[in-house]
Amino acid sequence: MSIEIDGKKIDRRGALECMVWAGAGVLWTLDGGVPTSKLLPVGGAAQAAEKAQKGFSFLQISDSHIGFNKPANPNPLGTLQEAIDKVNSLPEKPAFMIHTGDITHLSKPEQFDDAEKAIGEAKLDVHYVPGEHDVIDEQNGQAYLERFGKGAKGAGWRSFDAGGAHFIGLVNVVNLKSGGLGFLGDEQLAWLADDLKGKSASTPIIVFAHIPLWAVYPEWGWGTDDSAKALALLKRFGSVTVLNGHIHQLMQKVEGNVAFHTAMSTAFPQPAPGTAPSPGPMLVAADKLRSVLGVTRVEYWPGKAALAITDSSLASS
Amino acid sequence: MQKLNPARRARGWRESGVALLSAACLATLSASPLAAAEAEVNIDNFAFAPAELTVKVGATVTFRNRDDIPHSVVSSNQSFHSSALDTDETFSFAFEKPGTYEYFCGLHPKMTGKIIVAP
Numbered sequence: 001m002s003i004e005i006d007g008k009k010i011d012r013r014g015a016l017e018c019m020v021w022a023g024a025g026v027l028w029t030l031d032g033g034v035p036t037s038k039l040l041p042v043g044g045a046a047q048a049a050e051k052a053q054k055g056f057s058f059l060q061i062s063d064s065h066i067g068f069n070k071p072a073n074p075n076p077l078g079t080l081q082e083a084i085d086k087v088n089s090l091p092e093k094p095a096f097m098i099h100t101g102d103i104t105h106l107s108k109p110e111q112f113d114d115a116e117k118a119i120g121e122a123k124l125d126v127h128y129v130p131g132e133h134d135v136i137d138e139q140n141g142q143a144y145l146e147r148f149g150k151g152a153k154g155a156g157w158r159s160f161d162a163g164g165a166h167f168i169g170l171v172n173v174v175n176l177k178s179g180g181l182g183f184l185g186d187e188q189l190a191w192l193a194d195d196l197k198g199k200s201a202s203t204p205i206i207v208f209a210h211i212p213l214w215a216v217y218p219e220w221g222w223g224t225d226d227s228a229k230a231l232a233l234l235k236r237f238g239s240v241t242v243l244n245g246h247i248h249q250l251m252q253k254v255e256g257n258v259a260f261h262t263a264m265s266t267a268f269p270q271p272a273p274g275t276a277p278s279p280g281p282m283l284v285a286a287d288k289l290r291s292v293l294g295v296t297r298v299e300y301w302p303g304k305a306a307l308a309i310t311d312s313s314l315a316s317s
Numbered sequence: 318m319q320k321l322n323p324a325r326r327a328r329g330w331r332e333s334g335v336a337l338l339s340a341a342c343l344a345t346l347s348a349s350p351l352a353a354a355e356a357e358v359n360i361d362n363f364a365f366a367p368a369e370l371t372v373k374v375g376a377t378v379t380f381r382n383r384d385d386i387p388h389s390v391v392s393s394n395q396s397f398h399s400s401a402l403d404t405d406e407t408f409s410f411a412f413e414k415p416g417t418y419e420y421f422c423g424l425h426p427k428m429t430g431k432i433i434v435a436p
Contacts, residue, residue: 105387176426177426178421179426180427218427221426280362
């Protein structure tokens with residue numbers, strides 16, 4: 001491989017040295033979710049540095065529950081469309097979107113169809129992981145895998161690289177054990193260990209999964225039985241961000257190098273831990289509903305360990 | 318099966334609304350002779366109620382989801398397995414062998430219950 005800079009041809013080794021030396025002179029751009037790097041002309045280093053520091057952003061949406069029709073929100077497709085409108089009105093187009101599960105309410109084909117159509121209006125690549133509501137078809141998750149499982153392993157776990165960061169989508173909603181919480185399982189954990197092998201400790205890691213990977217409130221099943229095993233594998237990394245859904249409310253925690261964050265639903269809110277007899281849908285006044293639904297925008301700035309996470313409700317302008 | 322007192326029945330039509338009512342109740346009961354062999358478990362607020370239920374062998378247990386969220390009923394030893402039950406949907410299973418059947422919700426496995434089938 002060789003690259004031409006200012007009319008001078010340099011080989012791969014030279015290019016890498018140059019990248020190391022120039023640092024911020026490498027501009028990462030994302031094209032359809034696939035990152036490509038470009039070496040910028042040396043003369044424009046200052047401008048390049050400014051551009052490169054802009055980083056990139058992606059969107060998280062969660063718990064759209066298409067097919068739900070109870071009083072807590074009789075029209076979740078409408079609020080999903082509002083969320084997508086919000087994504088489309090962002091001044092800066094996000095690189096891609098992740099969906100942290102419970103796309104549908106009952107895993108029915110027409111529910112998947114409606115969700116895909118509405119989400120497709122964002123015209124972004126979407127990386128999905130399933131929620132427990134997406135794997136209750138008669139074939140235990142086949143309907144989900146047929147749609148979103150391309151390139152995924154097992155029940156739908158996957159990883160990809162974007163903008164210099166490594167993204168890992170985990171599945172903790174299948175083969176659940178009696179009395180237990182979310183569950184990753186040994187097969188997935190072995191895959192994760194292998195996936196992380198050889199990755200530099202300075203690679204920013206972004207993990208996304210439906211059920212929180214920390215014990216938010218085990219009494220309501222809000223946690224993952226074997227998440228400690230996954231977190232142990234991530235321990236050596238300097239920057240780990242864990243994005244979850246499932247609990248339909250914002251919650252965050254920082255533990256060492258790991259920042260945990262849960263997103264709002266686009267369908268209906270759920271009560272704060274322990275404040276209701278059960279975690280079922282929470283009924284709020286119709287004019288308050290949009291203030292408890294929303295989307296999450298995550299910004300990654302090269303060289304900064306912590307990612308900037310901004311949640312905005314459907315009620316905010 | 319309890320029988321109506323013939324003397325009371327004779328008086329019934331004319332003077333006793335109560336007798337009429339009990340006759341109607343008995344008629345309902347006799348129309349479903351398996352009443353004692355049927356039982357129901359409700360799902361409310363992410364819990365099975367009663368969480369532990371004893372029935373006679375051959376009894377049919379119907380699980381009814383009364384939550385706004387789907388649940389399922391999955392036997393821990395794989396002897397039965399419902400599909401996801403949406404609000405007000407039911408799943409019935411006839412317990413033909415004595416024993417203890419532990420089960421949980423496949424979506425929310427914190428929810429557990431037990432059916433004891435007596436010989």
